[in-house]
Amino acid sequence: MNQYTQYSKGCSACKDKADIFSCLCQTELDQIDEKRIEVHFKAGELIFKQGTPNMHFLCLTQGKVKTYIEGFNDKNLILSVVKPVEYILGPGIYADQMHHFSAMAIEDSVACLVDLVTFKSLIRNNPDFAEDFLKKISLQSIYNYELFISLTQKQMPGRIADVLLYLKDKVYGSNSFRTSLSRQDLADMSGMSKESAIRILREFKDEGIIQVNGNDFEILNTEHLSKISQTG
Amino acid sequence: MNQYTQYSKGCSACKDKADIFSCLCQTELDQIDEKRIEVHFKAGELIFKQGTPNMHFLCLTQGKVKTYIEGFNDKNLILSVVKPVEYILGPGIYADQMHHFSAMAIEDSVACLVDLVTFKSLIRNNPDFAEDFLKKISLQSIYNYELFISLTQKQMPGRIADVLLYLKDKVYGSNSFRTSLSRQDLADMSGMSKESAIRILREFKDEGIIQVNGNDFEILNTEHLSKISQTG
DNA sequence: CAAAGATAATGACATATATCAATATATCGG
DNA sequence: CCGATATATTGATATATGTCATTATCTTTG
Numbered sequence: 014m015n016q017y018t019q020y021s022k023g024c025s026a027c028k029d030k031a032d033i034f035s036c037l038c039q040t041e042l043d044q045i046d047e048k049r050i051e052v053h054f055k056a057g058e059l060i061f062k063q064g065t066p067n068m069h070f071l072c073l074t075q076g077k078v079k080t081y082i083e084g085f086n087d088k089n090l091i092l093s094v095v096k097p098v099e100y101i102l103g104p105g106i107y108a109d110q111m112h113h114f115s116a117m118a119i120e121d122s123v124a125c126l127v128d129l130v131t132f133k134s135l136i137r138n139n140p141d142f143a144e145d146f147l148k149k150i151s152l153q154s155i156y157n158y159e160l161f162i163s164l165t166q167k168q169m170p171g172r173i174a175d176v177l178l179y180l181k182d183k184v185y186g187s188n189s190f191r192t193s194l195s196r197q198d199l200a201d202m203s204g205m206s207k208e209s210a211i212r213i214l215r216e217f218k219d220e221g222i223i224q225v226n227g228n229d230f231e232i233l234n235t236e237h238l239s240k241i242s243q244t245g
Numbered sequence: 246m247n248q249y250t251q252y253s254k255g256c257s258a259c260k261d262k263a264d265i266f267s268c269l270c271q272t273e274l275d276q277i278d279e280k281r282i283e284v285h286f287k288a289g290e291l292i293f294k295q296g297t298p299n300m301h302f303l304c305l306t307q308g309k310v311k312t313y314i315e316g317f318n319d320k321n322l323i324l325s326v327v328k329p330v331e332y333i334l335g336p337g338i339y340a341d342q343m344h345h346f347s348a349m350a351i352e353d354s355v356a357c358l359v360d361l362v363t364f365k366s367l368i369r370n371n372p373d374f375a376e377d378f379l380k381k382i383s384l385q386s387i388y389n390y391e392l393f394i395s396l397t398q399k400q401m402p403g404r405i406a407d408v409l410l411y412l413k414d415k416v417y418g419s420n421s422f423r424t425s426l427s428r429q430d431l432a433d434m435s436g437m438s439k440e441s442a443i444r445i446l447r448e449f450k451d452e453g454i455i456q457v458n459g460n461d462f463e464i465l466n467t468e469h470l471s472k473i474s475q476t477g
Numbered sequence: 478c479a480a481a482g483a484t485a486a487t488g489a490c491a492t493a494t495a496t497c498a499a500t501a502t503a504t505c506g507g
Numbered sequence: 508c509c510g511a512t513a514t515a516t517t518g519a520t521a522t523a524t525g526t527c528a529t530t531a532t533c534t535t536t537g
Binding site for chain 1: 314316317318320322324336337338339340341345346365368369370372375376379380382383384386387389390392393394396397398399436477
């Protein structure tokens with residue numbers, strides 16, 4: 014078993030691990046498999062950049078990736094942290110064929126690229142797959158609304174609480190985790206300066222809500238954290 | 246000609262005015278027409294409310310509607326101001342069948358409701374319509390990203406500039422307009438208190454960038470406004 | 478038309494948050 | 508293993524923005 018093991022298995026292996034391809038029959042999976050390009054990224058490497066043409070549909074099979082909007086004054090807003098097996102899709106696919114956010118590997122990662130012509134033809138020819146796709150982007154859209162409220166109506170403790178709960182529930186699936194996200198990344202997820210993010214984390218630590226040691230996090234009191242998220 | 250004139254014309258009339266139905270053939274249009282319920286709303290009336298079941302696809306044929314997320318402490322975040330002929334669709338349609346934002350008429354308005362079964366069957370059976378729909382929600386998603394940056398990375402003058410440019414370009418299509426949005430609404434569009442919104446508007450007026458008189462607005466210096474939007 | 482209620486405008490003040498500067502700690506290449 | 512470089516932490520200070528109180532203006536209605 015080496016890092017290329019995944020390579021030989023192809024799309025069928027991913028189908029078993031994720032529901033995103035569950036609507037596709039074997040012929041359709043083979044069709045993707047044929048066009049598929051597998052790429053390895055090292056931690057810190059840019060996968061695609063905001064403002065460049067969006068020519069491929071991208072599926073993450075190993076590692077972790079952050080997606081972020083590059084805003085003003087070199088400030089970024091992290092939209093999501095993607096884990097395997099999920100696809101990373103932007104709205105450009107059906108609009109202007111451009112990337113509207115950037116994606117960067119935060120761990121060593123493997124992604125499969127499939128050209129959009131193949132992807133779009135699957136959408137056109139398989140209504141189940143189309144509906145599944147619509148559901149996926151709808152869920153993402155719903156999450157974006159929550160993000161809107163968190164970022165615009167909550168104060169810093171509420172925003173940091175939301176970030177911690179997101180990491181626990183959506184990314185690492187555990188109360189304790191070691192993250193490869195920097196403090197700057199946590200700040201970019203909560204729309205504040207890194208100094209402020211650090212201060213809030215320390216407060217949470219002092220209050221016994223979390224345990225932090227470098228990049229090791231443990232959420233000790235989820236209810237309290239949820240309450241902070243609620244009260245803003 | 247009275248307010249009900251629109252009624253008798255049906256969907257074909259809307260097809261001429263808007264591109265949203267351009268992919269549908271006459272049979273399909275008739276199919277919608279048959280299921281269509283036309284409803285009149287007075288200014289200030291709630292069209293649908295966040296947290297209630299989303300059972301219909303909604304198309305605005307007259308008037309203006311604001312869509313907004315109801316957040317914490319009775320604070321709202323206005324997502325869009327919709328004008329005819331556009332549809333108002335939420336991500337709930339393909340996710341949990343719930344409304345994730347509210348919609349309220351800000352002028353006397355007319356909307357057509359079509360049950361989701363009919364709508365979804367059109368999506369399934371007409372790939373062109375499905376692609377068109379995907380394009381629509383993609384464009385909305387792209388706009389949401391711009392909103393993210395405006396709300397989280399710009400200071401108040403930049404945010405108010407963005408609101409004014411949005412009203413000019415996307416809602417009223419003119420440098421001068423009379424709006425039915427209150428100052429509170431403008432504040433809810435830019436994520437600030439109404440007092441702050443009022444103050445910034447006065448500053449813009451004093452600097453000769455805009456002319457304001459009650460609800461009558463005129464943008465005198467679009468370049469300056471764009472520059473304020475850019476510099477944050 | 479007048480009274481009542483809503484909306485708008487303005488000023489004084491409080492505070493959440495960013496910025497800047499200094500120090501500490503971790504990470505990495507040779 | 509060590510110096511160099513990046514990242515994290517902390518404190519002092521500045522500032523953008525919200526809140527509260529007051530007055531003005533508009534709108535509605537009997």
